[in-house]
Amino acid sequence: MKTITSRDNAQYKELVKLAGNAATRRKLGRTLLDGVHLCQSYLQLRGLPEQCIVSESALQHGEVMDIVGQLEARHGHVLALPDSLFKAISQVEHGIGVMFSVATPERSVSGPLAVNAVLLDGVQDPGNMGSILRSAAAAGIREVYCSAGSAYCWSPKVLRAAMGAHFVLDIYENVDLAELVRNARVSTLATSGYATQRLYDVDLRQPVAWLFGHEGQGVADDLLSLATHQVVIPHLGQVESLNVAACAAVCFFEQVRQNQV
Known part of the structure; x- marks a missing residue:
């Protein structure tokens, strides 16, 4: 687990842009999944994210610790932030303090519609x-x-x-x-x-x-x-x-x- 405490950190600045700017999300081909449910669903259905970001206070939360434990067991990347830095990139009011950074799939239509x-x-x-x-x-x-x-x-x-x-x-x-x-x-x-x-x-x-x-x-x-x-x-x-x-x-x-x- 890596910890960032400065707003001037380059990786943190990129997260701020990713959280608040649609053009950045499209350009980088990434987005943020904010909240326990979305993170749990992604782990279950898609696997490891590019990165898990957690607030320091969330590390005391049982469901968040379970998510972090699964990632660390599979050598996933976890980034811890002070609560004040996490809140600056989260759009969820009263959230628990966990999000994933994930790649957004780009698909091209390959054939005629044949299913629902x-x-x-x-x-x-x-x-x-x-x-x-x-x-x-x-x-x-x-x-x-x-x-x-x-x-x-x-x-x-x-x-x-x-x-x-x-x-x-x-x-x-x-x-x-x-x-x-x-x-x-x-x-x-x-x-x-x-x-x-x-x-x-x-x-x-x-x-x-x-x-x-x-x-x-x-x-x-x-x-x-x-x-x-x-x-x-x-x-x-x-x-x-x-x-x-x-x-x-x-x-x-x-x-x-x-x-x-």
Whole structure:
């Protein structure tokens, strides 16, 4: 275990930039997983991080000590910081004081869609993005494709909202969704408040690609025109539409329900 006590340390300065600057995260191809749950999930599902960063007070916490013990047993890198330095790079209020620095995977689309997947066209809110990823993982979906205008999936806010879903998903960013839909070997279902076909009337017992759009504008018209089906989720209350993350969850678990009947 290495200890840093100075704000002027070059390694610490890089952590500060990584914590607070999206451009730095993209440039370095790294991000920070803040909190016990994310760290435990990464260890279980992905293995060793590039580095574990802990606050001095967290070293008295049982779950943190277990994480540190696993890393040291496997010759992982652990960095200890005074509480004041750790708080300067953490975005979690009242957190326990542990985070991982990890590489963010870069994936390129290698072939046509042939399995259950989620396509996100300009979903910009990090909370919505994380919730959709979490629901997709819970529904057994493995592939997620995001357009260039979508929120960065590996940002701290998205990571916290997804609660570890990233580590069981294959996430593709900056994807040409129109080309993906045109070449897909599965049906594409786009949600639209103007559709006439109800979600519950579509046969979802085979793989499909779900297409969800921007919080305000919805799915772009060109993508809507390419979709195999445009579907609507009927609702009774006096509201215009569902939140995109809620809409996605309803769709995913209607497919789960149909496949369990």
